[in-house]
Amino acid sequence: MFNKASFLTRLVASSVRVSEAAGGIIKNVMAGGDLKIVDKAETGSGYDPQTEADRRAQYCIVQSLQKHFNNITIIGEEEDTTACPEVELGFNEDVLLTDRLISPELAQIKENEVVVWVDPLDGTSEVALAVKNKNLALLEQVTVLIGIAYKGRPVAGIIHQPYHSTSGRTVWAIKGCGVHGLVPATGNTQKTVVTTRSHLSESVSSALEALKTRNLADNVEKVGGAGFKVLKVLEGCAAYVFASAGCKKWDTCAVEAVLTAAGGRLTDISGREIRYEPDVQLNNTGGVLATASWVKHQEYIETIPKDIKNNLPEVASKK
Numbered sequence: 001m002f003n004k005a006s007f008l009t010r011l012v013a014s015s016v017r018v019s020e021a022a023g024g025i026i027k028n029v030m031a032g033g034d035l036k037i038v039d040k041a042e043t044g045s046g047y048d049p050q051t052e053a054d055r056r057a058q059y060c061i062v063q064s065l066q067k068h069f070n071n072i073t074i075i076g077e078e079e080d081t082t083a084c085p086e087v088e089l090g091f092n093e094d095v096l097l098t099d100r101l102i103s104p105e106l107a108q109i110k111e112n113e114v115v116v117w118v119d120p121l122d123g124t125s126e127v128a129l130a131v132k133n134k135n136l137a138l139l140e141q142v143t144v145l146i147g148i149a150y151k152g153r154p155v156a157g158i159i160h161q162p163y164h165s166t167s168g169r170t171v172w173a174i175k176g177c178g179v180h181g182l183v184p185a186t187g188n189t190q191k192t193v194v195t196t197r198s199h200l201s202e203s204v205s206s207a208l209e210a211l212k213t214r215n216l217a218d219n220v221e222k223v224g225g226a227g228f229k230v231l232k233v234l235e236g237c238a239a240y241v242f243a244s245a246g247c248k249k250w251d252t253c254a255v256e257a258v259l260t261a262a263g264g265r266l267t268d269i270s271g272r273e274i275r276y277e278p279d280v281q282l283n284n285t286g287g288v289l290a291t292a293s294w295v296k297h298q299e300y301i302e303t304i305p306k307d308i309k310n311n312l313p314e315v316a317s318k319k
């Protein structure tokens with residue numbers, strides 16, 4: 001069955017298993033107790049932690065995918081990785097079964113035409129805080145993200161959540177083939193908006209205030225990680241609003257693919273689509289707005305004040 005499937009289906013079937021292997025590595029590093037945290041932030045620009053789990057998980061993901069798919073372009077968050085022996089060569093059978101559903105356009109994609117955006121551990125600040133405060137509930141906010149882009153746009157995504165319930169879960173989608181691993185909510189009585197826990201700024205708060213005045217944000221929940229916030233949107237929250245720069249392409253590629261497959265939308269806060277070509281700027285300088293299928297994305301865009309949008313252009317200004 002594996003060899004007969006199209007390249008994209010095989011890549012997703014492999015990525016599901018690889019994301020789960022990365023989740024196992026994260027849990028092992030956590031169990032070992034020494035996170036070996038490094039701060040990647042430039043002096044004076046906040047805190048940007050990287051742990052041994054980020055470094056090992058990315059090594060495993062890149063090595064494993066390259067074993068099967070020699071010609072793919074992979075862009076991962078971490079520049080420094082730690083070699084580890086785990087290599088995952090398996091495939092998820094359920095993904096292979098969807099091969100008959102994929103469009104002719106996606107079925108002919110070749111290895112050298114995709115960019116795989118890898119966030120080996122999304123929610124690193126929450127991991128650091130969970131350990132510091134002995135608050136293991138925060139670990140629910142950790143995800144492993146593998147997004148696949150073709151012609152600059154997401155066509156498939158994998159979100160693995162290692163600490164969901166007892167054994168974790170993997171949510172994945174291929175364009176046109178629905179969402180697997182959870183049942184997306186189709187409505188809610190309250191519009192809850194999720195936003196950053198660790199990167200709050202004046203523009204994030206002002207955008208949320210504007211949404212409140214138009215009844216587009218009945219409640220605001222501050223949680224970590226782009227992956228976790230999009231899972232929240234899939235499961236009943238109305239929107240994920242981040243009116244600030246700092247989030248990168250590996251944070252949004254996988255989640256955009258999954259959310260779109262569920263009928264939702266993800267753009268920057270001005271409504272511009274986010275591009276994923278290999279040479280693209282890594283920062284989502286226009287911020288992030290993700291909405292559930294049952295709310296109007298355009299209403300959120302229109303309600304966010306112009307001055308906030310003007311301060312978040314699509315391309316970073318050269319200093």
Ligand SMILES: Nc1ncnc2c1ncn2[C@@H]1O[C@H](COP(=O)(O)O)[C@@H](O)[C@H]1OP(=O)(O)O
Pocket residue numbers: 046048077119121122123124125195196197198199223224225226242245246247248251
């Ligand atoms: N200023 C920033 N610097 C580095 N990473 C950021 C920044 N803002 C957001 N991120 C990334 O986007 C994710 C979502 O942001 P937030 O939790 O603040 O909403 C974070 O978990 C982090 O990913 P990562 O944990 O993979 O480094």
Ligand SMILES: [Mg+2]
Pocket residue numbers: 048049050077124
């Ligand atoms: Mg990081």
Ligand SMILES: [Mg+2]
Pocket residue numbers: 119121122123226250251
């Ligand atoms: Mg991230």
Ligand SMILES: [Mg+2]
Pocket residue numbers: 054077119120121122123124
């Ligand atoms: Mg990360």
